[in-house]
Amino acid sequence: MLRFSRVFVLAALALPCVSAKAAPTRDPVDAVREAIVRQIQQEARSRGWQLVKVDVSPLADSRFVCKTTPIVTAVPGDNLLRRSADLECRDGSGARATIWAKVAVTARAVSLAADVPPGTPLTPADLGGADQAIATLATDYVMKPEDAVGFASRRRLANGQVLTRRLLDRPFKVTRGSTVTVVVRDAGIEIETEANAMDNGREGDTIRIANPKSRKILRARVNADGTVTPGVSEAKPG
CATH class of the missing domain: 2.30.30.760 (SH3 type barrels.)
Known part of the structure; x- marks a missing residue:
């Protein structure tokens, strides 16, 4: 019995101590990228945009050092070409940083499916869709067909042309x-x-x-x- 207990104790001591391993920390750049992408997608959905694609390229800050995964908060704004995120480290160091990122956003905008003479009220049959680079949340592009139907063209518009609000007026x-x-x-x-x-x-x-x-x-x-x-x-x- 004593021999069995001794063997059991020795075997237990030989097992690796999984709980002693520290959880891997995430790269702050990846965390910033995900936070900004998530924020822009939420902003786009709230506006009814369709087929939204977001590409974010954060600019790493070598001065920010954190032993744990930092808390990342994306900073809101209308600009869809450049965004930032605030980082806060909870490892006791009190380290903070703001990381900027280049952003590229495309979404489905409303385009024309036929030539339209000036002053002609638009119908659903006149409208199509095209992927368009969007630089700001306050874009002048028409993003939803219902925002164009019934409006009249200010000038002659060509098939395939992406619509902006300045091209349209009440009929x-x-x-x-x-x-x-x-x-x-x-x-x-x-x-x-x-x-x-x-x-x-x-x-x-x-x-x-x-x-x-x-x-x-x-x-x-x-x-x-x-x-x-x-x-x-x-x-x-x-």
Whole structure:
């Protein structure tokens, strides 16, 4: 019995002590890369972006030394070309650092599936998608089709062109020289008549309209359905 116990103790002493090994520390550069990628992907998802690809190249700081895996906090911002992360070491040294990284982000932006003449309201059939490099979260690119449908092109646009917000405008509901329906509502009574539009107008705009018989000019507000509601009258032209 004594011999067995002695053998058991010796065998136990010979076993490697796994718990005594320190957990491997992560490379701070890898931790920074993952933190920034994760943050940008979350920001993109919150904006409804699709097919987002993020490439991050941190610039290592040789002055930062930490015996344990540091706490990494990605610093938010609109810039998608350059980001940073703050590092804090918990090994008792109190070491801190900020590591910068070059960033490249691509995402699916809205493009045109056909040529579009100026002033033409866009339909879903007019739209496609293209991968586009994005430099800022506040990008001017149109990233969702629903943000383009119903808007009109400011100029002629070509098939395959990636859309930006500055290329689009609210469509005209009324065009100069056209005949418009004038809707007058008073005390529960609605009366409709016709007038000539003297200006182009989008929904909510105030334009001039002229009575085709009296030539009297009124100012009228453009409604969503293309009708107008009159307001203040102006002097009749000479």
